[in-house]
Amino acid sequence: MGNQRQYLQSGGFSEYLYKDESPKVTINGVTGKMISKVTDPTGTHDGLPTYSNTSDIYFKKGEDGLASQAKAYKDRKTILDFDWNHTHKNPDGTTFPKGTVHVQVYKVDDNGNIVRLSKKARPMTDYEIKKYGPIILYFNPNVKF
Amino acid sequence: MNNTNNDLWPEDLELFATMEGKYTSQNEKEFFEKMRHKMENEIAPSNDLIMFEEDNEENIYIVRCVYDEFIVGHGLKGHYDEEFHSMNLSEALNANLKELGFTERDISLFDWLRERDYKGVRYNHNYAFI
Numbered sequence: 001m002g003n004q005r006q007y008l009q010s011g012g013f014s015e016y017l018y019k020d021e022s023p024k025v026t027i028n029g030v031t032g033k034m035i036s037k038v039t040d041p042t043g044t045h046d047g048l049p050t051y052s053n054t055s056d057i058y059f060k061k062g063e064d065g066l067a068s069q070a071k072a073y074k075d076r077k078t079i080l081d082f083d084w085n086h087t088h089k090n091p092d093g094t095t096f097p098k099g100t101v102h103v104q105v106y107k108v109d110d111n112g113n114i115v116r117l118s119k120k121a122r123p124m125t126d127y128e129i130k131k132y133g134p135i136i137l138y139f140n141p142n143v144k145f
Numbered sequence: 146m147n148n149t150n151n152d153l154w155p156e157d158l159e160l161f162a163t164m165e166g167k168y169t170s171q172n173e174k175e176f177f178e179k180m181r182h183k184m185e186n187e188i189a190p191s192n193d194l195i196m197f198e199e200d201n202e203e204n205i206y207i208v209r210c211v212y213d214e215f216i217v218g219h220g221l222k223g224h225y226d227e228e229f230h231s232m233n234l235s236e237a238l239n240a241n242l243k244e245l246g247f248t249e250r251d252i253s254l255f256d257w258l259r260e261r262d263y264k265g266v267r268y269n270h271n272y273a274f275i
Binding site: 003037042044045046047048049050063078081085086087088089091104106114115116119 | 151152154189192197199206208210211212223225228230270272273274275
């Protein structure tokens with residue numbers, strides 16, 4: 001797992017920036033683990049990486065030891081950001097309380113350009129809850145969808 | 146037509162308009178101009194460290210998320226108080242650091258930054274690109 005500078009299209013990374021904080025698990029066909037960054041002296045302020053290695057989803061460890069955020073990947077590129085560790089408000093006033101997932105959708109093109117498809121966060125869809133819900137609850141049973 | 150990648154919140158458009166031409170120093174001008182450019186054009190999907198807690202005496206940190214969300218926090222070496230997560234720069238700068246439990250002094254983040262003339266602010270720590 002890593003970012004654009006380390007990403008190798010042929011597989012893996014030129015440098016591994018993250019370490020495992022949990023064993024890798026597969027639940028409901030979705031494989032993921034909790035990770036943290038190891039290579040930056042500025043501590044824990046980084047988010048989850050843009051690219052995955054062999055997992056479908058990564059989790060960030062919160063202050064309480066449970067997952068505080070997740071990113072899902074397709075073809076090793078970020079597609080979905082599931083966040084619940086803060087209250088989120090959209091410009092139209094829609095609010096997601098802390099503890100409830102809000103979703104940001106991303107696209108990463110072949111040149112490594114990262115695009116957020118909308119400024120408006122949205123709730124998880126029924127499909128996403130069915131697919132990703134079980135593994136999210138495995139890493140944090142307090143999360144609401 | 147808007148040629149930027151992210152439309153700013155009305156509060157931030159007003160903030161930038163209010164600040165323009167009224168900067169108290171060159172460093173303040175640099176801060177607002179570079180923040181606006183980042184917030185409109187530079188995505189930070191893995192966050193962008195603006196102030197590192199070890200670069201100031203009161204151990205305050207500021208992190209930009211995605212485009213224009215900000216985290217303001219306090220602590221050292223992984224031991225942090227509860228963070229304040231704002232949806233835009235205006236909210237972050239208006240945050241009262243004493244009310245958040247981060248400082249003894251009654252001071253907003255904006256006044257705190259201005260007092261130190263933006264010393265320690267980083268413009269090159271977008272984690273997606275380092």
